[in-house]
Structures are given as structure tokens and as C-alpha cells.
Amino acid sequence: MGQRTRGARNFALRFYKSKAWKHKSKTYRQAHPLCERCLAKGLYTPAELVHHKKHITEENQYDQNILFSDENLESLCRKCHGEEHSGNEKAKFDMEGRLIL
Ligand SMILES: [Zn+2]
Ligand SMILES: [Zn+2]
Incomplete structure (x- = not known):
């Protein structure tokens, strides 16, 4: 895990x-x-x-349109959310912001 990834994760x-x-x-x-x-x-x-449909990254982390726009949000169950993040991304968060490993 590089420094960049960690920065975005801490932010998230x-x-x-x-x-x-x-x-x-x-x-x-x-x-x-x-x-x-x-x-x-x-x-x-x-x-x-x-x-967040467009995942939060170090580049977009201050972009209010990414963070708070309904267009970029999606209500998901835990299963669909797990599938969404099961790719190459390691960080997953639950609603409370806890890391799901
Ligand atoms: Zn997600
Ligand atoms: Zn679902």
C-alpha cells in the first residue's frame, strides 16, 4: 500500500x-x-x-460534487456493496466509517 492510498483512506x-x-x-x-x-x-x-459511485480518492476528496451530490450516491445492501468493492480496492467502509476487511 503506497502513501497515496493511505492518504485517501485516512481521509475517507x-x-x-x-x-x-x-x-x-x-x-x-x-x-x-x-x-x-x-x-x-x-x-x-x-x-x-x-x-459513492465515484470512489473517494486523494484527487477528488475535496470535491463536494463527489462527496455530497445525489448523482454520485447509491443506497446499497451489504452484499452489493461488498461486490462493488471486491475488485482491486482494499479499503471498504461501513456506514459508521469502520473498515470492512
Ligand atoms: Zn462503497
Ligand atoms: Zn443489494
């Missing part, structure tokens, strides 16, 4: 704990209470977290 950890994000993710989930990917397959699964 702080970000997911921030009041602004907790508020945003809560209101987004109230508007989208079901996992959007399951829903597309006709399944009704309660969303457990709000995912």
Missing part, C-alpha cells in the same frame, strides 16, 4: 465519521430506503449504507 475514514456525511447519508437513505442494485433486479432489500 475521517469523512465517513463527519457530521455532514452522517446527515447526508441519513437523508439519502430516507429517500432511497432500498438497495438500488437489488431493486434493479426486482429484489426488495433494505439499504444498509450509502455508497
